[in-house]
Amino acid sequence: xxxxxxxxxxxxxxxxxxVIPLFARVKGREIWPLLAEKAWAKxxxxxxxxxxxxxxxxxxxxxGTPTYRYFTNNQDENEMWRILSEASKDNHIVCAVARxxxxxxxxxxxxxxxxxxxxxxxxxxxxxxxxxxxxxSEWTGDFxxxxxxxxxxxxxxxxxxxxxxxxxx
Numbered sequence: 710x711x712x713x714x715x716x717x718x719x720x721x722x723x724x725x726x727x728v729i730p731l732f733a734r735v736k737g738r739e740i741w742p743l744l745a746e747k748a749w750a751k752x753x754x755x756x757x758x759x760x761x762x763x764x765x766x767x768x769x770x771x772x773g774t775p776t777y778r779y780f781t782n783n784q785d786e787n788e789m790w791r792i793l794s795e796a797s798k799d800n801h802i803v804c805a806v807a808r809x810x811x812x813x814x815x816x817x818x819x820x821x822x823x824x825x826x827x828x829x830x831x832x833x834x835x836x837x838x839x840x841x842x843x844x845x846s847e848w849t850g851d852f853x854x855x856x857x858x859x860x861x862x863x864x865x866x867x868x869x870x871x872x873x874x875x876x877x878x
Contacts (some may be wrong), residue, residue, distance in 0.1 A: 713748045720756065732756060745771065764804035764822045790828075790835055797837050798827045803837060815850035832860065836867055 724740040725734070733746045749767055753759040765776035781789055796803045803825035807817040817823070823839040830836075836852060852858055854869065 711752070713751055716748045717744075719743050719747065732735065733862060764824075777859055790830075793825065793828045793837065794830070795872065797825070805837075816848040816853070831866050832863055833853075834858075834863075838867060839870075 710815055721728050722731050725731075727747055733742050733753075735742050746756075748825065749762075749771060750756040750759040752770065753762065763778065765778050768774050769776045779789070779792060793803065805825055807819055807823070818841070821841060823841055826838040828835070828837050839848075841864045847854060859869070
């Protein structure tokens, strides 16, 4: 273990007359994600260098937890669904990175990390609920907030809201 000492100054910008963190975004008044991000940036030398690491590197280094990395390029869709479903059932922390430019046109940022909030197999659809760690931008493809594919029952089961919250379905 390496002790990392940080101060309480956080990089921020002013947006719409509000002071907001420059990098990670939080919901509510929690501050620990910003402090953890700062500690990781200090370990890496700066925020830019910290951004080139994948989430499993961060969890392993800061928490000492064992991690696994899956590359989906050659993975069968059913196998990936099995892995995600088991991880969700076992309450594992799961992160994802969009590498394909196709997703960029639908709202996902290439090379940006996303947390997998939940997976749902409902009404014949396999839905993965993601959150952009920066809490910005929205998915615009099928099952976006305003998509006609949502039924009222499915909205309730998956727990979606119509807001700019960085949550993707």
